[in-house]
Amino acid sequence: MNDLLNEFEKDKKYIEEFPLESTEGTKKMMKNYHINAVNSRNAYVNKKIGKYSNILHDIYVEINKRVNEMIPTDTSSEYTDANRRINALKKIIKYNNRYNDIYEKLDIDKTVNNISDNGISDFSKVNALIGKIVRLFAKASINLTASDFDYSVYSYEYMIVFFDSLDKDTFNEDMKTIFDKLYWECPNLITHIKLSIRHLSTKYHKELEEYYKKDNEELMNRSDVNLDNMHMTFNDLIIDMKERMRKDPYLLSNKFFSGTLSIYDYMDGAPSSRKSFNKFLFEKEYDELDDKIKGNFNDEISAIKDVVVELKGFNKYRPIILDIKERLKNKDSYKDAYQSKLKEVNTEENKREKMFKKYYGKDPKFLMFTKKINRDALKVELNEQVKLLDRLYDELDDAKINDAIYKHLDDTSTLYDALYICASFYSYFKKMCEKLDFGTDEIKYLKEYHNFYEFIITPTNNFITKSKLNEDIDINNVIFEKYKLLNINITMDDLTDNLVRLEDDIDFVNLVNNIKASSISLEDIKFIVDFRRIDNN
Amino acid sequence: MIEENNEQLNSELKSLTNEELMDFFSKVDEQIKYLNNSILVLEEEE
Numbered sequence: 001m002n003d004l005l006n007e008f009e010k011d012k013k014y015i016e017e018f019p020l021e022s023t024e025g026t027k028k029m030m031k032n033y034h035i036n037a038v039n040s041r042n043a044y045v046n047k048k049i050g051k052y053s054n055i056l057h058d059i060y061v062e063i064n065k066r067v068n069e070m071i072p073t074d075t076s077s078e079y080t081d082a083n084r085r086i087n088a089l090k091k092i093i094k095y096n097n098r099y100n101d102i103y104e105k106l107d108i109d110k111t112v113n114n115i116s117d118n119g120i121s122d123f124s125k126v127n128a129l130i131g132k133i134v135r136l137f138a139k140a141s142i143n144l145t146a147s148d149f150d151y152s153v154y155s156y157e158y159m160i161v162f163f164d165s166l167d168k169d170t171f172n173e174d175m176k177t178i179f180d181k182l183y184w185e186c187p188n189l190i191t192h193i194k195l196s197i198r199h200l201s202t203k204y205h206k207e208l209e210e211y212y213k214k215d216n217e218e219l220m221n222r223s224d225v226n227l228d229n230m231h232m233t234f235n236d237l238i239i240d241m242k243e244r245m246r247k248d249p250y251l252l253s254n255k256f257f258s259g260t261l262s263i264y265d266y267m268d269g270a271p272s273s274r275k276s277f278n279k280f281l282f283e284k285e286y287d288e289l290d291d292k293i294k295g296n297f298n299d300e301i302s303a304i305k306d307v308v309v310e311l312k313g314f315n316k317y318r319p320i321i322l323d324i325k326e327r328l329k330n331k332d333s334y335k336d337a338y339q340s341k342l343k344e345v346n347t348e349e350n351k352r353e354k355m356f357k358k359y360y361g362k363d364p365k366f367l368m369f370t371k372k373i374n375r376d377a378l379k380v381e382l383n384e385q386v387k388l389l390d391r392l393y394d395e396l397d398d399a400k401i402n403d404a405i406y407k408h409l410d411d412t413s414t415l416y417d418a419l420y421i422c423a424s425f426y427s428y429f430k431k432m433c434e435k436l437d438f439g440t441d442e443i444k445y446l447k448e449y450h451n452f453y454e455f456i457i458t459p460t461n462n463f464i465t466k467s468k469l470n471e472d473i474d475i476n477n478v479i480f481e482k483y484k485l486l487n488i489n490i491t492m493d494d495l496t497d498n499l500v501r502l503e504d505d506i507d508f509v510n511l512v513n514n515i516k517a518s519s520i521s522l523e524d525i526k527f528i529v530d531f532r533r534i535d536n537n
Numbered sequence: 538m539i540e541e542n543n544e545q546l547n548s549e550l551k552s553l554t555n556e557e558l559m560d561f562f563s564k565v566d567e568q569i570k571y572l573n574n575s576i577l578v579l580e581e582e583e
Contacts, residue, residue, distance in 0.1 A: 001549055001553070001561060004565075004566065008564070011568070011572070012571070015572075015575050020577075035579060038577045038579055039579075041575075041577065042576050042577060045575050045576055047577070048568055049572045050574055050575065052565050052568055052569050052572070053569060054567060055565055056547065056562065056569060058543070058546060058550060058564045058566045059550060059558065059561055059565060060562070062547070062550045062551065062558060063558055063562060066558070107550060134565065202562050280546065323577060341546060467539075493573045523556070524555075527555045527556075530559050531559075534562065534566075
C-alpha cells in the first residue's frame with residue numbers, strides 16, 4: 001500500500017514537471033514538440049488510470065465482501081409472533097375491563113361515535129362503518145336485515161337499499177342515490193343510522209354478550225392467561241420485546257441506512273456526541289469518567305427515557321385528569337343518575353317505536369294497506385323524537401362515565417385508575433379530544449385514542465400508577481430532585497419548556513449505548529454507510 | 538508477474554482494517570480523479 005502511495009507522489013511530480021514546451025527550434029518544431037509531449041504525458045496518465053482502476057476494483061470487491069458479511073439480517077419477522085401475542089393480550093385486557101360493558105368492549109361505541117359527525121362527503125365511510133357493524137353482528141350469529149334498522153322511516157329506507165345492493169357492483173351508486181333522496185328530506189339521516197346501530201346493541205345485547213364471553217374465553221385459553229396474570233404476562237411480553245429490539249443490530253443500523261440519522265454525528269469524539277453525553281454531567285466530561293461510573297450513568301439515562309415518555313403523556317393528558325378530579329368532587333350526585341337517565345332513554349325509545357309502528361302499521365312491508373294517517377306530520381314528529389334521543393344518549397354517555405367514577409373512584413385512587421376509566425369510554429375521550437383540540441376528524445380521534453390507550457398500558461409507567469388523585473404532587477420537581485441525587489444533570493427547564501430537546505439528547509445517548517451493547521459497532525455501521533455512498537456514486 | 542502483484546495486493550488488502558481499507562479506497566479514487574483531470578486536450582489547430 002505504501003509503495004502505491006509513493007507511486008502517487010511520483011505520478012504527481014512526473015506529471016507536473018513533464019516538459020510540455022520547447023524553446024528551441026522553429027515555430028513548427030516547437031508546436032510538434034508540444035503535441036508529442038501532450039500525447040506522451042496523456043499516454044502515461046491513461047496507463048496509470050488503467051492500473052489504478054483495477055486496484056480500485058479490487059479494493060471495492062474486498063469492501064463489498066466485508067460489508068455483506070457485516071450487514072445485519074432482517075429481524076422483522078422475529079417479532080411477528082410476539083406482536084401477535086401482545087395484540088391478543090391487548091384484546092383480552094380490553095374485554096376484561098371492569099368499568100364498561102359490551103357496547104364498549106366490542107367497539108360498537110367507537111363505530112357509533114365515528115358515524116355521528118361524518119358529513120355528506122364522507123357518506124361512503126358511513127357505509128363502511130355500517131358494514132363493520134353488520135360483520136360484527138354476524139360473528140355473534142346475528143344476521144342483520146333492513147328490518148333491524150326500523151329505527152326511523154329514513155334509517156329503514158336507507159338500509160333497504162344497503163342490503164339490496166350490498167353484493168352488487170352498483171352499491172356505491174345505489175347508496176348515493178338513496179342518500180341524496182333521503183338527505184334533503186332528513187338532513188339528520190346519519191344520526192338516525194347512528195342511533196339505530198346503538199339501539200341494535202341493546203336489542204341484541206344477550207347474543208352479543210354470549211359472543212363476547214365465548215371469544216374472550218377462547219382468546220384466554222389460546223393465550224394461556226387468566227384474569228390474575230393477564231396484565232403481568234402482557235407487561236412481561238412488552239418489556240421483553242422492547243429489550244430485544246433495543247439491542248437489535250438490524251433495527252439499530254437501519255436508522256442510519258435509511259438516512260434519518262447521520263452516523264458521523266454518533267461516532268466517538270464527534271462534537272454532537274460529546275455534547276449530548278456531557279449535557280447530563282455537572283462537572284466532568286463523559287470521557288473522563290471511569291468505566292464503572294460510565295456504566296451507572298448509561299443505565300440511568302436509559303431509565304430516564306421511560307420517565308420522559310411518562311411525563312410527556314402525563315402533561316398531554318393532564319386536562320383529562322383535572323376533568324375527572326372535578327367530576328369526582330360531585331361524586332355523590334351520580335348515585336342512580338345513570339339508571340335514571342337510562343330509564344328516560346328507554347321511555348323515549350318506546351315512544352319512538354310506537355311512532356314508527358303508527359307510520360308503517362304493524363309491518364313496514366305492508367305500508368299501502370295501513371289506514372290513512374297524516375304521514376308527513378308523523379315523519380316530522382319522528383324526526384323530532386330522534387333528535388331528542390340523540391341528546392339523551394349524549395347525556396347517557398356522560399352519566400355512564402360518572403357512574404363509573406361513582407362506583408370505582410375515590411380520593412385514594414391513582415392517576416392510572418382515573419385514566420383507565422377515561423379510556424374505557426370512547427365517547428368521553430372523543431369529547432375531550434374536541435375540547436382539547438387533539439384533532440378535527442374521526443381518524444385523528446381514533447389515532448389519539450390509540451396513543452392514549454397505549455400510554456396508559458405502558459408497563460414502565462411509574463408515577464401515574466403510584467400517585468393518588470387527591471395528591472397535588474409537582475412531578476417535575478420530584479424528577480428533578482431524583483436525578484440531582486443521582487448526579488445526573490437535568491434542569492427544570494429541560495422538564496418543562498425543553499422536554500422534546502431533552503428527549504432527543506436521551507435518545508442520542510441511548511442509541512450510542514444500545515449500539516455498543518449490540519453485536520454491531522458504530523464503526524461497522526459507518527463502514528457500511530461509507531460503502532453505500534461509494535456504491536451510489 | 539501481474540498475477541503475482543495481484544495476489545500480493547489482495548493479501549495486503551485483506552490485512553487492512555475496515556478504516557484503512559476505506560481510506561485506501563478514497564486515496565486511489567482521488568488519484569484517479571486527479572489523473573483524469575490531468576489529461577490534456579490538444580486544440581484543433583494544433
